[in-house]
Amino acid sequence: MAGGATIEGSNTTATYEQARTWLLLPAWITLAVLVLTPVLLMLVYSFLTKEFRGGVIWEFSFAAYEQFFCDRGLFGDDPCSMEWTYINIFWRSIWQAGLATLLCLCIGFPTAYFIATRPERVRPMWVFLITIPYWVNLLIRTVSMRFMLREEGPVNNFLTWTHIIDEPIQMINTNFAVQVGLFYSYLPFMVLPIYAAVERYNFTLSEAAADLYATKWVILRRVLIPTVKPGVIAGCILVFVPSLGAFLAPDLLGGAKNFMIGSLIEEQFKGNAGNWPFGAAASMILLSSVLVLLMIYARSQVRPRRVHSEGA
Numbered sequence: 001m002a003g004g005a006t007i008e009g010s011n012t013t014a015t016y017e018q019a020r021t022w023l024l025l026p027a028w029i030t031l032a033v034l035v036l037t038p039v040l041l042m043l044v045y046s047f048l049t050k051e052f053r054g055g056v057i058w059e060f061s062f063a064a065y066e067q068f069f070c071d072r073g074l075f076g077d078d079p080c081s082m083e084w085t086y087i088n089i090f091w092r093s094i095w096q097a098g099l100a101t102l103l104c105l106c107i108g109f110p111t112a113y114f115i116a117t118r119p120e121r122v123r124p125m126w127v128f129l130i131t132i133p134y135w136v137n138l139l140i141r142t143v144s145m146r147f148m149l150r151e152e153g154p155v156n157n158f159l160t161w162t163h164i165i166d167e168p169i170q171m172i173n174t175n176f177a178v179q180v181g182l183f184y185s186y187l188p189f190m191v192l193p194i195y196a197a198v199e200r201y202n203f204t205l206s207e208a209a210a211d212l213y214a215t216k217w218v219i220l221r222r223v224l225i226p227t228v229k230p231g232v233i234a235g236c237i238l239v240f241v242p243s244l245g246a247f248l249a250p251d252l253l254g255g256a257k258n259f260m261i262g263s264l265i266e267e268q269f270k271g272n273a274g275n276w277p278f279g280a281a282a283s284m285i286l287l288s289s290v291l292v293l294l295m296i297y298a299r300s301q302v303r304p305r306r307v308h309s310e311g312a
Contacts, residue, residue, distance in 0.1 A: 039287070045280035056276050064281035086264065086282070090289075093261040096175070097243035100182035101190075104239045107183075108190030109232070115191075116198035127195070130188050142181055142248045149177050149253070173255035181249030186242060190235040197231025198224075233297075241290055261286050 046064050048056040066072075071083040115126040133141060148155055149171040156168040171177050201224065209219045225232070247262035254260070261282060268279025 042280045042283050042287075045276055046284050048277050048280075050275050050277050054274055054276070061277070064275070064277035065285075067275075067278055068281055068285060089259050089264055090261050090285070092259070093244055096178060096182065096260060097240050097246075099179060100186065100243045101236050101240045103179070103183050104187050104190035105232070105236060108187055108235060109194055112191045112194035112231075113198050115195050116201070123199075127192070130191050133184075134188060138185060138248060141185065142252050145181050145184055146172060146177075146252050149180065172253060173257065175254070175258055177253035178250050178258050178260070181253045182243045182246060185246070185249060186239045189238040189242070193231045193234040193238065194228060195231075197228035197234075201227055237294070244290065245286060 045056060047060055047062070049059040049061045049063065051057050066080075067083070068086050069083055070080040071085075072078045072080055111130070115123055115130070118126060147153055150156070151168040151170060151172075155171070156165075159165045160168060171180075205223050205227070206219050209223050214222070244260075245262040245265075246260065247266045250258055250260040250263045251266070254263075265279050265282050265286070268274045268282070269276060
């Protein structure tokens with residue numbers, strides 16, 4: 001009877017394996033069509049030649065990547081020198097996205113902790129309040145933020161009314177406005193993963209640490225944060241990656257002097273004056289940078305586990 005049970009279990013497992021393959025097939029097809037195919041098209045376009053009236057000429061060329069990194073002068077016949085214009089735009093995108101991630105973490109972690117420690121019956125209401133802004137299109141929200149920050153807007157009016165400032169401050173077309181736009185756009189992406197992690201946290205661990213005379217700061221740093229670390233990292237990734245490629249906030253709030261890589265890419269595909277191969281090359285550089293960062297993080301997570309398992 002035991003042998004029969006084993007055979008029956010093996011048959012059931014094989015059936016589940018076959019069913020899983022067929023059930024996952026639509027998902028794989030969707031990913032291939034909607035994710036992999038556009039990326040491959042961008043990769044191919046990045047190695048083509050720009051057509052004078054827009055579009056591409058199907059001739060293989062490294063000109064788009066060379067334009068990003070190399071400056072050959074006005075007529076294109078000078079020796080190659082480093083092109084700092086696009087590199088500076090890329091660097092500005094990195095630190096703007098990093099700062100937005102840090103701000104979202106500083107506000108999102110306490111917010112998520114507060115929601116997770118409320119009575120269970122009121123938590124859905126707080127989550128509902130966090131997600132309400134996402135019921136409105138991102139473009140509308142960014143335009144409304146521009147209205148809020150303009151010189152005659154509510155923010156300046158409040159500051160002058162309270163005599164904090166004597167005259168309106170120009171906030172639009174500054175790095176500050178871009179940062180506010182990114183923070184406002186992606187804060188829920190930080191709150192929700194951390195909230196999910198804190199909600200699963202076993203608070204008896206904090207009580208045990210307190211019984212051992214640990215202070216609240218020690219409990220936070222040595223017990224709570226290491227336990228909810230996966231949620232924190234997930235939130236940071238969900239904020240940093242879209243902030244890095246954002247173009248609405250830089251366009252509407254930052255202006256031409258505060259370009260980010262997303263704005264640069266968007267400009268290359270607009271109208272007949274665009275440069276599709278250069279836009280595709282910039283997209284691939286951005287994608288490659290994000291993938292490298294994610295791979296470094298993945299390797300850093302695998303290595304401690306491997307060392308721990310070998311030690312055991």
